Amino acid sequence: xxxxxxxxxxxxxxxxxxxxxxxxxxxxxxxxxxxxxxxxxxxxxxxxxxxxxxxxxxxxxxxxxxxxxxxxxxxxxxxxxxxxxxxxxxxxxxxxxxxxxxxxxxxxxxxxxxxxxxxxxxxxxxxxxxxxxxxxxxxxxxxxxxxxxxxxxxxxxxxxxxxxxxxxxxxxxxxxxxxxxxxxxxxxxxxxxxxxxxxxxxxxxxxxxxxxxxxxxxxxxxxxxxxxxxxxxxxxxxxxxxxxxxxxxxxxxxxxxxxxxxxxxxxxxxxxxxxxxxxxxxxxxxxxxxxxxxxxxxxxxxxxxxxxxxxxxxxxxxxxxxxxxxxxxxxxxxxxxxxxxxxxxxxxxxxxxxxxxxxxxxxxxxxxxxxxxxxxxxxxxxxxxxxxxxxxxxxxxxxxxxxxxxxxxxxxxxxxxxxxxxxxxxxxxxxxxxxxx
Amino acid sequence: xxxxxxxxxxxxxxxxxxxxxxxxxxxxxxxxxxxxxxxxxxxxxxxxxxxxxxxxxxxxxxxxxxxxxxxxxxxxxxxxxxxxxxxxxxxxxxxxxxxxxxxxxxxxxxxxxxxxxxxxxxxxxxxxxxxxxxxxxxxxxxxxxxxxxxxxxxxxxxxxxxxxxxxxxxxxxxxxxxxxxxxxxxxxxxxxxxxxxxxxxxxxxxxxxxxxxxxxxxxxxxxxxxxxxxxxxxxxxxxxxxxxxxxxxxxxxxxxxxxxxxxxxxxxxxxxxxxxxxxxxxxxxxxxxxxxxxxxxxxxxxxxxxxxxxxxxxxxxxxxxxxxxxxxxxxxxxxxxxxxxxxxxxxxxxxxxxxxxxxxxxxxxxxxxxxxxxxxxxxxxxxxxxxxxxxxxxxxxxxxxxxxxxxxxxxxxxxxxxxxxxxxxxxxxxxxxxxxxxxx
Numbered sequence: 097x098x099x100x101x102x103x104x105x106x107x108x109x110x111x112x113x114x115x116x117x118x119x120x121x122x123x124x125x126x127x128x129x130x131x132x133x134x135x136x137x138x139x140x141x142x143x144x145x146x147x148x149x150x151x152x153x154x155x156x157x158x159x160x161x162x163x164x165x166x167x168x169x170x171x172x173x174x175x176x177x178x179x180x181x182x183x184x185x186x187x188x189x190x191x192x193x194x195x196x197x198x199x200x201x202x203x204x205x206x207x208x209x210x211x212x213x214x215x216x217x218x219x220x221x222x223x224x225x226x227x228x229x230x231x232x233x234x235x236x237x238x239x240x241x242x243x244x245x246x247x248x249x250x251x252x253x254x255x256x257x258x259x260x261x262x263x264x265x266x267x268x269x270x271x272x273x274x275x276x277x278x279x280x281x282x283x284x285x286x287x288x289x290x291x292x293x294x295x296x297x298x299x300x301x302x303x304x305x306x307x308x309x310x311x312x313x314x315x316x317x318x319x320x321x322x323x324x325x326x327x328x329x330x331x332x333x334x335x336x337x338x339x340x341x342x343x344x345x346x347x348x349x350x351x352x353x354x355x356x357x358x359x360x361x362x363x364x365x366x367x368x369x370x371x372x373x374x375x376x377x378x379x380x381x382x383x384x385x386x387x388x389x390x391x392x393x394x395x396x397x398x399x400x401x402x403x404x405x406x407x408x409x410x411x412x413x414x415x416x417x418x419x420x421x422x423x424x425x426x427x428x429x430x431x432x433x434x435x436x437x438x439x440x441x442x443x444x445x446x447x448x449x450x451x452x453x454x455x456x457x458x459x460x461x462x463x464x465x466x467x468x469x470x471x472x473x474x475x476x477x478x479x480x481x482x483x484x485x486x487x488x489x490x491x492x493x494x495x496x497x498x499x500x501x502x503x504x505x506x507x508x509x510x511x512x513x514x515x516x517x518x519x520x521x522x523x524x525x526x527x528x529x530x531x532x533x
Numbered sequence: 534x535x536x537x538x539x540x541x542x543x544x545x546x547x548x549x550x551x552x553x554x555x556x557x558x559x560x561x562x563x564x565x566x567x568x569x570x571x572x573x574x575x576x577x578x579x580x581x582x583x584x585x586x587x588x589x590x591x592x593x594x595x596x597x598x599x600x601x602x603x604x605x606x607x608x609x610x611x612x613x614x615x616x617x618x619x620x621x622x623x624x625x626x627x628x629x630x631x632x633x634x635x636x637x638x639x640x641x642x643x644x645x646x647x648x649x650x651x652x653x654x655x656x657x658x659x660x661x662x663x664x665x666x667x668x669x670x671x672x673x674x675x676x677x678x679x680x681x682x683x684x685x686x687x688x689x690x691x692x693x694x695x696x697x698x699x700x701x702x703x704x705x706x707x708x709x710x711x712x713x714x715x716x717x718x719x720x721x722x723x724x725x726x727x728x729x730x731x732x733x734x735x736x737x738x739x740x741x742x743x744x745x746x747x748x749x750x751x752x753x754x755x756x757x758x759x760x761x762x763x764x765x766x767x768x769x770x771x772x773x774x775x776x777x778x779x780x781x782x783x784x785x786x787x788x789x790x791x792x793x794x795x796x797x798x799x800x801x802x803x804x805x806x807x808x809x810x811x812x813x814x815x816x817x818x819x820x821x822x823x824x825x826x827x828x829x830x831x832x833x834x835x836x837x838x839x840x841x842x843x844x845x846x847x848x849x850x851x852x853x854x855x856x857x858x859x860x861x862x863x864x865x866x867x868x869x870x871x872x873x874x875x876x877x878x879x880x881x882x883x884x885x886x887x888x889x890x891x892x893x894x895x896x897x898x899x900x901x902x903x904x905x906x907x908x909x910x911x912x913x914x915x916x917x918x919x920x921x922x923x924x925x926x927x928x929x930x931x932x933x934x935x936x937x938x939x940x941x942x943x944x945x946x947x948x949x950x951x952x953x954x955x956x957x958x959x960x961x962x963x964x965x966x967x968x969x970x971x972x973x
Contacts, residue, residue: 164574444642447580463581489577490642 098403099410104376105269105294107227109136109200116379117204124188133389137200142177142232145207150176156317159306170332172306176238190224206232218266228269234300249275252287259291274298281340282347297356299337301327330382334360342422345374364398372418426519434480434496436473442493449484476506538832546804547832553803556830569655573602583636589958590617610660611667618692619957624654630852671698679762684712686768686943689960695740697968704747716795719823754913764967767941771905786880790824790902809898811835816902818848824900825862839868932963
């Protein structure tokens with residue numbers, strides 16, 4: 097049985113599944129339910145400074161987009177940080193941590209960008225006995241208009257400065273939560289590291305409008321006919337998050353810095369992918385908000401079963417395993433040649449591969465063979481683009497089969513080479529020519 | 534002596550009103566918006582889709598389903614009606630299990646086709662409820678076309694002719710339009726007087742005059758129409774019924790299934806339609822199924838369909854047979870009818886030959902569903918002859934008959950299957966051919 101116990105910057109939890117700082121972690125009631133369900137840890141919903149709490153809108157806080165059968169693919173929210181009294185939260189955090197000592201209890205914090213504000217809150221949070229803090233530099237809505245959240249996360253110098261203040265004023269591990277609403281995620285990550293942060297967590301939500309009501313032309317979610325961009329999350333953002341995690345994991349300056357992966361984690365498989373790209377654990381929100389806390393049962397068991405099947409004994413066996421395989425386009429092997437192959441026994445003859453290829457790609461899939469409706473790849477036209485695989489409704493029906501070295505690529509008329517050659521060496525690359533001269 | 538539903542012989546009011554309502558309700562309840570969206574999501578939007586090619590009217594099924602999924606039901610209905618103005622009735626009566634749904638790739642993949650028929654009904658019902666009309670008449674051509682028969686073939690032809698700006702006069706023998714849609718299809722397939730509503734919807738395009746109770750031979754001849762009109766379309770269906778040969782009898786209790794179905798469709802109170810306690814239906818097509826299922830619906834205790842051929846030759850689809858069995862109908866195969874037995878002038882049973890043995894089934898009522906025949910139309914003084922083959926009118930690929938200026942389609946021709954949807958396709962295509970001819 098695989099060991100899925102997690103140690104993230106010294107914070108221990110029985111499994112790598114934490115609930116992200118978000119509506120599900122706003123109160124002891126929810127967090128206790130989550131721990132009962134089996135979650136390994138939580139990041140308590142963001143606390144603000146002492147004083148009158150923030151207020152939320154009294155209309156819809158969430159918008160969504162859906163796939164087939166109304167499966168929720170993306171959620172957007174305009175809820176702010178906790179709107180409960182600071183002392184209430186602190187009291188509950190302390191009690192829950194005392195009752196559930198084996199679970200990770202991290203507290204998210206967002207206060208104004210002044211050292212005094214951080215100096216004031218850090219000791220009272222530390223006093224709860226929590227395991228660490230997460231700096232919310234990510235929320236793209238509401239708080240950012242007040243100079244907090246993503247307004248900080250978008251300025252690397254601020255990240256570095258606040259991280260440093262925190263490290264100077266608490267013994268607790270400091271995790272910096274990054275906003276994806278920037279052009280290059282490596283800059284804020286480097287700033288967090290320079291400021292002394294123990295780890296980064298990402299991604300926070302993506303600025304978004306989920307839709308427009310075509311009756312009254314209000315953006316969704318609509319508050320009295322108006323809307324404001326909210327933070328987008330859920331399965332739809334997972335690819336964005338995976339890339340950002342990988343970018344930080346493979347950046348020479350931040351390589352090795354612990355990462356807590358966030359963004360559309362819905363299943364054990366998603367979690368394994370985040371960890372393979374370098375995340376030390378994962379945080380989940382939308383999946384729990386969609387299906388409830390008990391999905392963690394399958395996450396724990398599924399991850400464990402997969403690890404057993406593959407012979408991975410502990411999480412350290414999988415964390416970062418895919419990171420070395422993420423590279424720049426220019427280093428991809430141009431001598432690798434693959435062709436689509438359609439398994440005629442699995443083909444249900446929907447024709448989607450044909451029309452996708454015919455209309456939008458390389459005219460490499462037949463519609464009829466000998467007058468019969470039949471979809472076959474014409475190898476002399478196939479560039480191996482994978483579009484047919486992606487649009488085929490039957491899993492495993494179309495596969496990309498690499499051509500063995502020495503065989504003929506019917507499209508180019510060239511024999512497949514067994515050597516590796518990339519763009520940097522390619523004759524069409526002016527830079528390559530320059531280097532050769 | 535048994536009471537109520539078990540009364541012997543032929544009787545009315547075997548059931549109470551609530552039971553009739555329940556038994557004659559929609560075979561498949563229509564989709565609501567949610568169900569339609571969920572089902573539409575299952576469609577793969579196939580390219581050159583098999584379902585479309587299996588449809589005799591070639592409806593662009595993937596497109597109309599996509600339009601449902603994007604919440605564009607009016608666009609969806611237009612896609613359907615462009616190919617098949619009877620899309621509403623076809624959604625109800627088409628044997629989709631042997632047409633579009635049989636070849637649906639999800640039927641191939643998982644044995645569960647996209648329920649195309651119910652989706653088509655959702656789209657067409659939505660448009661008809663909204664009173665949305667999608668077609669206008671072209672400017673008048675001044676040409677007049679006579680259509681014989683206000684059934685699916687005749688009205689599909691009339692509608693397309695009207696679209697092209699021609700004046701259409703439809704000659705209908707019955708007091709109501711719709712043909713078999715009105716008189717020949719089981720009540721549970723067309724509830725709420727749908728056939729008439731559909732005719733109103735179709736004729737709303739204008740330029741179509743229907744003259745009722747106009748019978749060929751009595752009130753007009755084909756020859757006279759040819760003289761008076763620029764073109765003639767024959768869509769009169771099959772007016773005659775096959776006899777049981779020597780076995781037929783005039784006994785009380787021996788009825789023609791299609792007439793009995795029509796009687797039930799026209800009855801204000803289904804309970805007033807007499808039905809036997811034990812009914813034998815002779816035949817193997819959809820009419821046999823419709824009659825048998827409805828005999829059960831009216832309270833018949835034992836209903837047996839006796840088909841002379843083997844199971845695999847039965848025309849009613851396997852699905853239709855299952856529907857009948859689920860309603861308590863027994864289906865027996867290889868039952869060659871011999872004779873109807875009578876007692877005191879009333880039917881008492883029916884005798885069959887089965888593998889050389891005589892099989893007798895006791896019954897009070899025999900419903901004959903052994904096919905209909907063309908009543909050769911009175912051509913009057915026409916110079917041309919109407920060539921028939923196998924008792925049906927011969928047409929070419931465009932629907933032209935052997936007579937100049939005369940086209941034909943629907944059950945009266947010897948082409949295509951005897952299905953509403955095939956009749957619609959033939960009527961529509963003949964109208965296009967007529968328009969081309971008139972333009973020359």
